[in-house]
Amino acid sequence: MLAASSAAAQTRPAHLLTPAQRAALDADIERAMQQYADVPGLAVAVVQGDSVVYAKGFGVRERGKPERVTERTLFAIGSNTKSMTSALVGTLVDAGKMRWDDPVWTYLPGFRVADPYVSREATIRDLLSHRVDVENNISAWYRSPLTRAQLVERLRFLKQDASFRSRFLYNNLMVMTAGEAAAAAGGKPWNALIRERLFAPLGMTATLTSSRELTADADVAAPHVPFGGTLVPVPHVDADNIGPAGSVYSNAVDMAQYLRFQIGRGAIGGKRVLSEASIAQIRTLTTPIGAWQATVPDSDVTVAGYGLGWLVESFRGHRAIRHNGSIDGYLAEMQVLPDDRVGVVVLSNQMTLPLPEALANHILDVALGLAPRDWIGQALARDRAQEVQIAARQQTAESQRLPNAAPSLPLDRYAGTYADSLRGEIRVAFEEGKLVLRYHAGLAADLEPWQHDTFRAAWRTPNVYSLSPMLVTFAVDAAGRATAVSNALLGTFQAAPRARTAATGGDR
Structure with missing residues (x-):
């Protein structure tokens, strides 16, 4: 040594x-x-x-x-x-x-x-x-x-x-x-x-x-x-x-x-x-x-x-x-x-x-x-x-998106509270026709449909998560219920009881 x-x-x-x-x-x-x-x-x-x-x-x-x-x-x-x-x-x-x-x-x-x-x-x-x-x-x-x-x-x-x-x-x-x-x-x-x-x-x-x-x-x-x-x-x-x-x-x-x-x-x-x-x-x-x-x-x-x-x-x-x-x-x-x-x-x-x-x-x-x-x-x-490499990877990702791959659920059915014992709670709200993700204080992102049940997070204010493009993906069960939301950096959060009820409210 x-x-x-x-x-x-x-x-x-x-x-x-x-x-x-x-x-x-x-x-x-x-x-x-x-x-x-x-x-x-x-x-x-x-x-x-x-x-x-x-x-x-x-x-x-x-x-x-x-x-x-x-x-x-x-x-x-x-x-x-x-x-x-x-x-x-x-x-x-x-x-x-x-x-x-x-x-x-x-x-x-x-x-x-x-x-x-x-x-x-x-x-x-x-x-x-x-x-x-x-x-x-x-x-x-x-x-x-x-x-x-x-x-x-x-x-x-x-x-x-x-x-x-x-x-x-x-x-x-x-x-x-x-x-x-x-x-x-x-x-x-x-x-x-x-x-x-x-x-x-x-x-x-x-x-x-x-x-x-x-x-x-x-x-x-x-x-x-x-x-x-x-x-x-x-x-x-x-x-x-x-x-x-x-x-x-x-x-x-x-x-x-x-x-x-x-x-x-x-x-x-x-x-x-x-x-x-x-x-x-x-x-x-x-x-x-x-x-x-x-x-x-x-x-x-x-x-x-x-x-x-x-x-x-x-x-x-x-x-x-x-x-x-x-x-x-x-x-x-x-x-x-x-x-x-x-x-x-x-x-x-x-x-x-x-x-x-x-x-x-x-x-x-x-x-x-x-x-x-x-x-x-x-x-x-x-x-x-x-x-240049990052821009090329982003262009490749864009080119590989499936055409007409709309979300599998109506947007309001993704709304709700998702929780993890370590990471706390993520709240997803359906507001003015779009989804908004909120996490800890000051962290809010508009979720833009990307492909099927995956959405691009457009952060409203700068933070460490906004430094790179971020995709979040919902898991949907056979009954058409959103059961989890995940991202490689944020982690995986499971739907809380009654998580599909639409949530509202402004930025924290």
């Missing part, structure tokens, strides 16, 4: 960026934002050794408005939160309040998934390394009113997607559960615990645990999502219920402190926050990963696997840990080369373009003095090629 390096490698000197290199980075980033015209704003931080050598903002907080992004502008960092939760657990391990290989039920006695064996044997390490191998379900938590405690209660409906500990299956709910276990062990909610045990010692004074803590006058970048052929700002999503897996907001200044802490192997400014033993556990490859597509193919960037909250990689022959994070309207990239004592974070308020990773790779090339690659240009070309 890949683990922490030797003491000699830990002290490899970092060659600080020169003023000329920093000025060149300014120009590179501005040029990249011109290439990626749909990225309103960026914030970048670079740390070498124990020095913050670069922290700067670019672009605007919201498209069409003049307020500029600075190094202190807040962005959601999405799944980069996971490594912070692992570090929090590490502090509790150091304090003798937790152990990596304790069963989850040690801290959460009610923890259950569908498989009794997995319920009994799953450990904190399993949760943080994505090897419990239950289904990765987004619809249970995304914009859901359920609290973390309620989500943990519903985990008993999560079925195995693969044999326990057999493969890497990314799962936000499992990392959230690890955070709840930490809260139980620490005697405080995860939000308070991570502020006390991680953010405060690191001097991350501006960092928030979720969007609930944003103030009306906050210096925060507006999230942006493609919708209806253009890029639009969207409200901040409330992801507190998945908090330990992805709800943190931070800025370049604070994230630089987090990079210092990682480069310092758990210490910052001469103060130890996390033991080297826990750092080693976190960075040890726990779950191997198969082929992983890099930003640029044939780039000598390879993913070996996942540790605890970090991907374990090789960046052009240099040992690396990294993660990215995407949540409504934001995309963030964080990379640390422990042996070279360099770290980079790139924060963006646009979630669909690969600029943060490509830019971070470019910065590492500069910091390491490597022969440059056109990470940014090649990633852009690859992204555009993917857009």
